[in-house]
Amino acid sequence: MxxxxxxxxxxxxxxxxxxxxxxxxxxxxxxxxxxxxxxxxxxxxxxxxxxxxxxxxxxxxxxxxxxxxxxxxxxxxxxxxxxxxxxxxxKEVLTNNPVDNIHAVKENKPLPKYLNVDEVTQLLNFEGDDFLSIRDRCMFELLYGCGLRLSELTQLNITDILDNGQVKVTGKGNKQRILPLGKQAQIALENYLTKRTDIIAFEDEPALIISKRKTRLSNKQVANRLSQWAQSQTLFQHISPHTLRHSFATHILESSNDLRGVQELLGHANLSTTQVYTHLNFQHLSQVYDQAHPRAKRK
The missing domain is CATH 1.10.150 (DNA polymerase; domain 1)
Structure with a gap:
């Protein structure tokens, strides 16, 4: 039956x-x-x-x-x-949406955790000329230097590295964006690609970031490596790949005050998602206000 x-x-x-x-x-x-x-x-x-x-x-x-x-x-x-x-x-199963009248529960959103510039420098300044050290340095420089999501990093292919110092990233909803590679990210990437050719030819494995087993690295593997290096570099706090993304966004916003520019770099569909970083940058904005607004100047 x-x-x-x-x-x-x-x-x-x-x-x-x-x-x-x-x-x-x-x-x-x-x-x-x-x-x-x-x-x-x-x-x-x-x-x-x-x-x-x-x-x-x-x-x-x-x-x-x-x-x-x-x-x-x-x-x-x-x-x-x-x-x-x-x-x-x-699909005409329902005549109206019964959930439209149900309001969302109020959330107390914690501010994203990030590293200051000195902490990022401490994390990324590690030595080692072996494959794993050079690969890991490249991964972390890309995460911080480009503000990548973890999945965006692990999904990168060799062909996504462009000739003009840029990288093509595929984000949420399969949306693509082109990001510039900073100087340190370019150096780390070039060093890694040289080592990578000793493991496997580019045409035999499309993934950019690979393991010693010649396969694409998983999200969990990247997170574990970052956690290990954070402890090794005596940063006694939980640091995730997203921490580096938050640090990227915070540092760019502090320097530029260009919220829409940060939105584009992060690949946020809505500006409201990016606005959380304005809370982190409030002290800096307060100083700008105090210096610029005629009614804010103190005697």
């Missing part, structure tokens, strides 16, 4: 297929969406989704709160649920 697939599962699969193909969301995001939708399905246990209403959406919010999820996790679940219901409206 043939077992019919759950109607909800069919719609979830169709929605995730659209997210993957049309919106080009990453496999990590697709997995996260599926986890959220599976949890929503367990919370509601609804057979006929045409009758979904605002009270059902409130149940999802209540169950997430009962599970003591963080505000950020609750808002993620609501966002996924809202997008899924929007998809069902488009």
């Amino acid at each position: 043939e077992v019919k697939e759950n109607p909800l599962a069919q719609w979830i699969n169709a929605f995730l297929d659209e997210c993957k193909i049309e919106r080009q969301l990453s496999p990590h995001t697709i997995k996260s969406y599926r986890r959220q939708l599976d949890a929503i399905g367990r919370d509601l246990n609804i057979k006929d989704w045409k009758n979904l209403n605002t009270d059902d959406a409130k149940v999802v919010l209540h169950r997430a709160s009962e599970a003591k999820l963080s505000a950020r996790s609750i808002n993620l679940r609501l966002t996924v649920f809202r997008n899924f219901c929007r998809f069902l409206v488009k």
Whole structure:
């Protein structure tokens, strides 16, 4: 006897297929969406989704709160649920979106952690002429020098390194941007490419960053190497690849005060995402204000 697939599962699969193909969301995001939708399905246990209403959406919010999820996790679940219901409206399963009337939970957003210039220098100034040391120095210089996301670094291919001192980066939503390579990043990259040819020819492995096993390095491997070097360089704090991205953004903003420029460099779709760095830069902006505004000048 043939077992019919759950109607909800069919719609979830169709929605995730659209997210993957049309919106080009990453496999990590697709997995996260599926986890959220599976949890929503367990919370509601609804057979006929045409009758979904605002009270059902409130149940999802209540169950997430009962599970003591963080505000950020609750808002993620609501966002996924809202997008899924929007998809069902488009497919004429629902006549309206019941989650539109549910407001997000207020989040206390912590400021991103970053290193000051001296700490970055301390981290990156390590010696070693072996393959791993030279490769790691290149990875960290690219993360900090270009403000890359971890996945953007590990997805780089040899062909993404351009002849004019630039690198082509593929970010979220498969959006590409061209970034300049700073002097130190270029030096570290050239040293690494020379060592890399001793491991494997460029045409035999497209990945830029590889392991000694001649395969593309994973996100976890990069994070582990950075953590090891942070301890070796006596930086007794947790430093992740994203810490270097935050440090890049903070230092560029401190020097330029060009928020939109930083937005472009980071590959942020919305300026509001970049504006978190203005909080980190508040002291510098206050000094500019005190010096420039006629009503701010002190006697």
